[in-house]
Amino acid sequence: MRAHVDQRQAQVRALVRARGSVRVTDLALELGISPVTLRRDIEAMAARGEIHRMHGVISRVERPHPPTGATRGGPAGAPERPATQGGEGLVVGMVVPTTEYYYADVVRGARAAVEARGARLTVGLTRYLPGEDRTQADRLLSTGANGLLLTPNWDTGSPGPGEGAWTAELPVPTVLVERWAPPGHPAAALDRVGSDHAHGAARAVRHLVDSGHRRIALACQETPTTARLRAGYEAAVDALGLEPAPPWPQLAGDPPSVADRFARALDYLCEAVTTGGVTAALIHSDTDAIMLIPRLQARGVRVPEDLAVITYDDEVAGLADVPLTAVAPAKREVGARAAELLLDRLASGAAKAGAGPGARAGAGATEEPPRQHLELLPRLTIRP
Known part of the structure; x- marks a missing residue:
């Protein structure tokens, strides 16, 4: 035994x-x-x-590195790693909108990766308040952060004209997390790690087509994820030769309240099914779908008989009365990969500094590795 x-x-x-x-x-x-x-x-x-x-x-458990000149050793079979590959003593600052819902797993993944390398994670929250992302970044830097994982308050997931240039001017290595910048923008040169939301939306459309649906709607509120979801959805509809669903209603004037946005989604889906020939929908997010389904049924739209539903995020889709098929971004993995990328960047900088001022390429100098833009593919979880 x-x-x-x-x-x-x-x-x-x-x-x-x-x-x-x-x-x-x-x-x-x-x-x-x-x-x-x-x-x-x-x-x-x-x-x-x-x-x-x-x-x-x-x-x-990361073993402390011995002093220079000491014999390195450890348990038989234990991997040896140069000091520059560790994170001992480093502090990673992470600025996120919240540590709830979507970002809870992103932060958990980052924390696990940071602590596995012997470093420490500190977090600043913005609650999507204007300008708070820069305030929190400055605060973390003032308290000793060696590098930053940064999710700026960009409404569409990427900066608007004249927005966000400060992220490229920070004095420490910085990795964008679940944000992206267009070519030519200063922040486009930063490392970044995020979910391929366009692929996730397209994967949902493909699954619904494989289930026999030909007219599929997308219902989603305006979030930093929406633009990518819509791009993937529209690309899949075009590539698969599907019949277009009725267009999502555009509202003029002041931003609508939460109640107004929810009522708009309900009205849109009811009309799309009863007069628009829609038989399936991708709904962002899970909470919206769980709230919409009983209201749809109260208005005569049966789910899934009249409208098959896939949700996006998969935070609580499995907890619905009838568990819902959902697309799940790899949130924990995004946080972990972003943290590992940042720590590797910090290690590269330490190795480069250790090469000495007279070092040159080809003579033992450490060249800075190329910047990386990583997109992780969301998973589709099919539930009966």
Whole structure:
């Protein structure tokens, strides 16, 4: 019995060493053991200092690097990593609109990746207030942040004319998270990591077409995600030769209230089904869909008989009375990849500084790696 426990824990140590961090639920599935059994192993291993445990994620313990000239060593089979690849002592600042709903997992992913490298994450919140993103970035820098993960308050996900140039002028390495800048904009030269929302919308349309639908609507409120969702939706409708749905109503004047926007979505979907021939819809977000469905049914539109629904975000879609098929951006992975990219950038800068002022290309100097624009593909979760 003890041999089985030791073997299982050795597998856990090896996987955590190789990957840096891993979710407990994913690891239990991979090893084919119950989460209860795995948690007992994790408690024992954490108590011995073999792994770190935090909020459903376990990560490897980073060993301090020995002084220059000292012999490096460790447990047999433990990977060696140059000091410049670690994050010991570094502080990563992260500016996000909120730590609730969508961004909760983004922050969790960033935190797990940062702590796995021995660094520390500090967070500033903007609540989408105008100008607050810059205020929070400056605050984090003043308290010692070595680099920034930044989600600016850009209404459409990208900056408008004359907006956001300050993000490219920050004195530390900066990675945009779930934001993008058009070619030619100063912020376009920054590293960035985000979800490919256009692909997610197109994936939903393809699934509905495969289920026999030919006229599919998109119902979504104006958020930083909307422009990309609409682009993917329209591209898929065109590529698949679908019949266009009635256009989403455009409102003039002052921005409507939340109640007005919700009423507009309800009216649009009812009319799209009863007179527009629509039989399916992609709705952003889950909460809107869960609120809309009973109101649609009260007005004679049956779901899914008259209107098949896919939601976008997959935060609470599985908790609906009838669990809803949903597109799920890889939120946790976005946060983790952004943090890893920033830490690699900081490590590159440290290595470059360590090369000395006389270093030159071809003579041992460390060249700055190219900037990266990473887009992670959302997943489609099909529910009966």
